[in-house]
Amino acid sequence: MSDKEFNEPPSATAGALDLNRRQFLKILGGGIIVSFVPVFAGDPPEALSAAQPRLPEDFNAFLRIGEDGRVACFTGKIEMGQGIITSLAQMLAEDLDVPLGSVDMVMGDTDLCPWDAGTYGSMSTKYFGPPLRAAAAEARATLIELAAERLGVPKNRLQTSSGVVFDTDAPAKRVPYGDLTKGRRIEKQLAEKPPLKPITGFTISGKATGRTDAVEKVTGKARFAGDIALPEMLYARILRPPAHGARLTDADTSAAEKVPGAQIVRDGDLIAVLHASPDEAARAVDLIEGTYTSPKTGLNDENIFDHLLGVAPPGAVLAETGDLQAGRGIASKVIEATYRQGYVAHAPMETHTACANLDGDKVTVWASTQGPFPAQREVAAALNMPLQNVRIITPFVGGGFGGKNRNRQVVEAARLAKLTGKPVQVTWTRGEEFFYDAFQPAALVKIASGLNASNRIVFWDYHVYFAGGDKAPTFYDVANKRTTAYGGWQETRRAHPFDTGPWRGPNGNTNTFARESHMDVLAAAAGEDPVAFRLTHLQDKRMLRVLEAAGSAFGWSKAVAPSGKGRGVACVIYKGTHVAAMAEVEVDTTSGRCQVKRVVCAQDMGQVVNPEGAKMQVEGCVMMGLGYALTEMIRFRDGKVLDRNFDTYQLPRFSWAPKIETILIENPDLPPQEGGEPAITCMGAVVANAIFDAIGIRFHELPISPERIGQAVKRS
Amino acid sequence: MSDTIEFRLNYRPVRLTVDGERTLLWALRTDLELKGTKFGCGMGVCGACTVLVNQEAVRSCQIPVADVRGKEVMTIEGLARNGHLHPLQQAFVDRNALQCGFCTPGMILSAYSLLLRKKSPTEAEIIEGMDDNLCRCGSHQRIVQAIQDAAKHMRR
Numbered sequence: 009m010s011d012k013e014f015n016e017p018p019s020a021t022a023g024a025l026d027l028n029r030r031q032f033l034k035i036l037g038g039g040i041i042v043s044f045v046p047v048f049a050g051d052p053p054e055a056l057s058a059a060q061p062r063l064p065e066d067f068n069a070f071l072r073i074g075e076d077g078r079v080a081c082f083t084g085k086i087e088m089g090q091g092i093i094t095s096l097a098q099m100l101a102e103d104l105d106v107p108l109g110s111v112d113m114v115m116g117d118t119d120l121c122p123w124d125a126g127t128y129g130s131m132s133t134k135y136f137g138p139p140l141r142a143a144a145a146e147a148r149a150t151l152i153e154l155a156a157e158r159l160g161v162p163k164n165r166l167q168t169s170s171g172v173v174f175d176t177d178a179p180a181k182r183v184p185y186g187d188l189t190k191g192r193r194i195e196k197q198l199a200e201k202p203p204l205k206p207i208t209g210f211t212i213s214g215k216a217t218g219r220t221d222a223v224e225k226v227t228g229k230a231r232f233a234g235d236i237a238l239p240e241m242l243y244a245r246i247l248r249p250p251a252h253g254a255r256l257t258d259a260d261t262s263a264a265e266k267v268p269g270a271q272i273v274r275d276g277d278l279i280a281v282l283h284a285s286p287d288e289a290a291r292a293v294d295l296i297e298g299t300y301t302s303p304k305t306g307l308n309d310e311n312i313f314d315h316l317l318g319v320a321p322p323g324a325v326l327a328e329t330g331d332l333q334a335g336r337g338i339a340s341k342v343i344e345a346t347y348r349q350g351y352v353a354h355a356p357m358e359t360h361t362a363c364a365n366l367d368g369d370k371v372t373v374w375a376s377t378q379g380p381f382p383a384q385r386e387v388a389a390a391l392n393m394p395l396q397n398v399r400i401i402t403p404f405v406g407g408g409f410g411g412k413n414r415n416r417q418v419v420e421a422a423r424l425a426k427l428t429g430k431p432v433q434v435t436w437t438r439g440e441e442f443f444y445d446a447f448q449p450a451a452l453v454k455i456a457s458g459l460n461a462s463n464r465i466v467f468w469d470y471h472v473y474f475a476g477g478d479k480a481p482t483f484y485d486v487a488n489k490r491t492t493a494y495g496g497w498q499e500t501r502r503a504h505p506f507d508t509g510p511w512r513g514p515n516g517n518t519n520t521f522a523r524e525s526h527m528d529v530l531a532a533a534a535g536e537d538p539v540a541f542r543l544t545h546l547q548d549k550r551m552l553r554v555l556e557a558a559g560s561a562f563g564w565s566k567a568v569a570p571s572g573k574g575r576g577v578a579c580v581i582y583k584g585t586h587v588a589a590m591a592e593v594e595v596d597t598t599s600g601r602c603q604v605k606r607v608v609c610a611q612d613m614g615q616v617v618n619p620e621g622a623k624m625q626v627e628g629c630v631m632m633g634l635g636y637a638l639t640e641m642i643r644f645r646d647g648k649v650l651d652r653n654f655d656t657y658q659l660p661r662f663s664w665a666p667k668i669e670t671i672l673i674e675n676p677d678l679p680p681q682e683g684g685e686p687a688i689t690c691m692g693a694v695v696a697n698a699i700f701d702a703i704g705i706r707f708h709e710l711p712i713s714p715e716r717i718g719q720a721v722k723r724s
Numbered sequence: 725m726s727d728t729i730e731f732r733l734n735y736r737p738v739r740l741t742v743d744g745e746r747t748l749l750w751a752l753r754t755d756l757e758l759k760g761t762k763f764g765c766g767m768g769v770c771g772a773c774t775v776l777v778n779q780e781a782v783r784s785c786q787i788p789v790a791d792v793r794g795k796e797v798m799t800i801e802g803l804a805r806n807g808h809l810h811p812l813q814q815a816f817v818d819r820n821a822l823q824c825g826f827c828t829p830g831m832i833l834s835a836y837s838l839l840l841r842k843k844s845p846t847e848a849e850i851i852e853g854m855d856d857n858l859c860r861c862g863s864h865q866r867i868v869q870a871i872q873d874a875a876k877h878m879r880r
Binding site for chain 1: 770828
């Protein structure tokens with residue numbers, strides 16, 4: 009195909025993970041195995057326990073110390089930009105007492121890493137961190153016992169520092185961890201679990217640390233699933249239906265078969281072209297003429313909300329306090345409103361990609377996935393293979409945001425590898441990525457509420473359709489309140505015209521938009537400043553603290569909206585994390601364009617493992633959140649997804665970027681909480697409230713696009 | 725259909741025997757095994773596939789490989805010289821101006837071409853110059869700062 013003359017072909021496989029695997033193989037003979045049982049901080053979340061996998065015996069093996077002193081840290085979590093490649097290494101290094109630079113992360117490899125449910129829900133640090141720290145602490149205690157024997161020194165005289173055990177009375181008496189483990193493989197249960205290092209003794213965890221994967225990523229060396237090249241590998245393109253619900257009735261592959269080098273594979277509904285060149289595979293698949301049925305659902309992005317109300321399951325009360333009727337009876341002002349949000353795409357820059365290689369009765373798939381272990385199960389089922397014959401390796405993932413919990417492409421690559429007997433790469437086009445995305449579900453919230461004569465909220469009757477979940481009940485201090493859900497956010501069958509699923513901040517975005525918008529509506533009705541109004545309805549001390557911190561950093565001065573200043577506020581309690589966001593906008597009423605000029609975010613997330621990483625996550629939340637606030641919504645008709653690329657589906661750009669200031673509240677007494685998602689949930693309301701403050705128009709539906717602003721201005 | 729196409733790639737001569745109508749992106753990624761240039765959208769609207777052709781940032785998913793005949797192509801792999809990161813790469817590292825890293829090669833090469841055109845760009849000029857490169861993780865503020873840092877360093 010090509011005649012290559014290139015003096016220095018860069019290695020296609022040199023990357024951190026490969027180095028880690030070599031490292032791993034090198035250290036298999038030695039090292040220590042530390043035993044521990046997972047300790048969850050509080051109750052494990054529903055999703056974690058619902059998955060019910062068997063934890064493998066080697067769940068204990070979270071770390072190995074090589075002869076050269078390098079430490080391999082094994083985690084079933086994956087790195088998709090959220091930064092745990094750095095923060096988990098910090099946690100391990102802290103309790104093991106080794107330099108951060110000596111830790112190599114081995115992530116998302118089902119052969120090497122302990123089982124994991126998947127990387128989602130901002131749970132890595134909160135739930136994986138404690139058992140990882142416990143493992144590291146136990147390893148360190150074991151090393152001290154080993155050193156006591158080696159050095160002939162009582163262990164109470166021994167201390168550790170930077171990967172070395174030394175005698176406090178004679179510091180020259182020392183032994184590096186690697187020397188202790190050399191030639192020995194130790195399986196040891198300590199009589200007593202050692203305590204974790206107190207936060208006051210931290211030197212690595214809690215310190216702002218740059219991304220440890222940055223150099224690989226700026227040099228192009230970082231390997232993603234699509235960068236895997238295997239000998240004789242074929243690139244696949246799959247024939248896709250034009251619409252959800254369309255069934256294939258006929259396919260003419262004769263023209264595609266004439267493309268030199270193209271191999272057509274058909275297995276039931278799966279019709280694919282494979283070729284040594286991805287662009288030739290693309291050319292060939294376009295030559296296949298598929299005939300499909302045309303579904304007429306009659307559903308589109310405009311009538312979807314009526315449809316959802318029509319098909320909603322009966323209401324279930326999620327939370328209730330006081331007596332709604334009594335509250336309504338003492339209300340002097342009753343205010344009702346409905347809030348809506350359409351379907352939103354994940355749109356990671358890297359499309360779903362997988363590379364599968366069949367070797368005898370085993371298959372290995374390099375996959376861009378948030379769930380290597382779920383993917384392993386799916387591949388095993390699809391290929392009718394025992395689980396242990398399937399290995400999923402997760403290189404760097406080019407963004408996930410919840411969307412890469414879906415592993416369709418992993419199964420496709422594995423099936424095609426089995427059908428062709430060759431290694432196969434499946435890289436979705438952007439059109440496929442939009443078509444098969446499990447969108448954030450469209451949802452509605454209807455709120456009825458009332459103020460008494462002294463402007464206290466006396467009742468809050470909240471009805472949420474298809475976004476029911478833990479973020480729906482209000483945390484504001486209201487005596488009589490009830491939250492009723494008609495379909496949870498995970499309700500996908502029948503109601504939605506396509507797949508929906510977790511999107512950064514599941515059920516947080518729509519509910520926070522509704523709750524925080526409505527708080528501002530009530531504040532305006534009360535003639536009160538939106539921040540002051542919230543403060544009078546808050547008892548939660550952490551929430552009060554973040555709101556006050558945000559206000560002081562923002563320079564919030566009291567005014568009743570609409571003040572013309574163009575500023576807004578929104579708050580959320582997102583599981584264990586508390587956020588208050590404030591924004592300043594400028595609205596061009598002619599073009600309808602809303603420019604967000606500044607966002608201040610105060611966040612209390614308990615202990616912060618990597619303050620730099622936490623700030624990056626908040627900034628990411630702010631930028632990504634501007635998308636669903638201002639432009640992002642999937643348009644569709646009769647199962648056809650009309651937005652299939654970035655020409656019509658507008659992501660936030662540089663020219664949108666506000667000045668973002670993040671304030672991390674010090675809360676060392678609380679273990680680390682969620683970081684990757686909380687702040688994004690504030691963005692819809694903080695922008696809607698700021699727009700109201702700027703131009704006096706209340707928007708009840710996201711996104712608040714330039715068209716919608718333009719139309720509303722005309723109507724006003 | 726096969727054609728012999730010679731050009732310079734990351735300071736070295738290369739000769740490819742290839743269908744000249746194939747896109748530069750896939751020729752780089754498959755025939756030349758340079759994986760740093762990423763596929764993002766396939767229609768030139770995201771910038772992940774950006775490379776330099778005669779020092780100009782181009783969307784490699786949009787141009788046929790025959791177009792670079794006799795030209796100088798640079799990909800992200802060619803930016804660091806003699807084991808030293810380019811000031812732009814160093815600035816991206818120092819500012820943590822990336823998360824997932826998938827858009828990063830395109831971001832850096834777009835910034836490189838921007839700084840060739842303007843040695844001291846204003847913040848507004850950087851924003852305008854980078855506006856067609858998409859980043860889903862939201863590193864925009866840091867990328868702008870990194871480009872400012874690199875510009876300062878490169879003027880020295």
